[in-house]
C-alpha cells in the first residue's frame with residue numbers, strides 16, 4: 001500500500017486534468033478564505049498599524065543584512081520548530097501534524113501534476129511513501145491533540161467527543177489524511193468493481209472541501225498569521241522597539257510559592 005500512487009489508479013475514473021483543477025480550486029479557496037478573514041477581522045490592518053507605531057520607539061535602525069538574519073532565524077527556529085509551544089507534548093504533537101501535513105500536501109501535488117496519467121512515467125517510490133508517511137504523521141499528531149491535548153479536554157475536563165466550531169480545522173485535517181489512507185489501502189487491494197474504495201474516495205474529497213473551503217470559519221489561516229507575527233516580534237526585539245512593551249526587569253524572578261504548586265495548565 002505504501003508504494004501505491006492512488007492518483008494513478010484514480011485516472012481510470014477521473015482525468016488527471018480534473019484532479020489538477022480540483023487541487024488549484026483548493027488553493028484558490030484558501031486564498032479567498034484568508035482574504036475574507038483578513039477583511040472581516042481587520043487583523044492584518046491592526047498588525048501593520050501596530051508595527052508602524054512600535055517602529056517609532058525603535059532604538060536601532062536595522063540594516064538589510066540584520067533584518068534578513070533575524071527573519072532567517074525566525075523561519076528556522078520559531079516557525080520551523082513551533083517554538084511558541086515551548087517544550088513538551090503539545091509541541092511534539094504539533095510538529096508531527098505540521099510536518100505530516102506539509103509532506104502529504106507536497107506529495108499530493110507532485111503525484112497529481114506529474115504522475116497521475118497512464119502516459120506519464122511511474123512515480124519514483126519516494127513520492128507515494130512520503131504521501132503515506134505524511135498522512136500517518138498527520139493522523140497521529142492531530143489525534144493526539146484532539147483526544148488528549150485540547151485545552152477544553154486537557155484543562156477543563158470536557159469529554160473528547162464534544163465538538164465545537166473551533167474544532168473544524170483539526171477534525172477536517174485528520175479526516176483528509178485518514179480517509180486518504182483508507183482509500184489508498186482499499187485501492188491497493190484491487191477490489192475491482194467493488195465500491196469500498198470509492199466510498200472513501202468520496203469521503204476524502206468531501207473532507208478536502210471542508211478543510212479548504214472552511215478557511216474563513218476555521219483556524220486554518222493561523223499557519224500564515226503565526227509566522228508573520230513571529231517575524232514581527234523578533235524584528236521588534238532586534239530594533240529595540242519591543243512592540244512598545246516595557247523592557248524586562250533586571251531583577252531575579254519572584255513569583256512566590258504558588259506557581260510551584262502544580263504545572264501551569266489552567267488557561
Ligand code: HEM
Pocket residue numbers: 078079082084085090094097098099101102142145166167169170173219222223226227230
Ligand atoms: C502546515 C502547517 C500547520 C498545520 C497543519 C498546523 C496544524 C495545527 C493544528 C491542527 C492545531 C490545533 C488547532 C486547534 O486548536 O484546534 C494548531 C495549533 C497551533 N499552531 Fe499550527 N499548524 C501549522 C502551522 C503552524 C505554524 C507555522 C505555527 C507557528 C509558527 C503554528 C502554531 C500553532 C499554535 C501556537 C497553535 C496552538 C496550539 C495549542 O492550542 O496547543 N502552526 N496547528
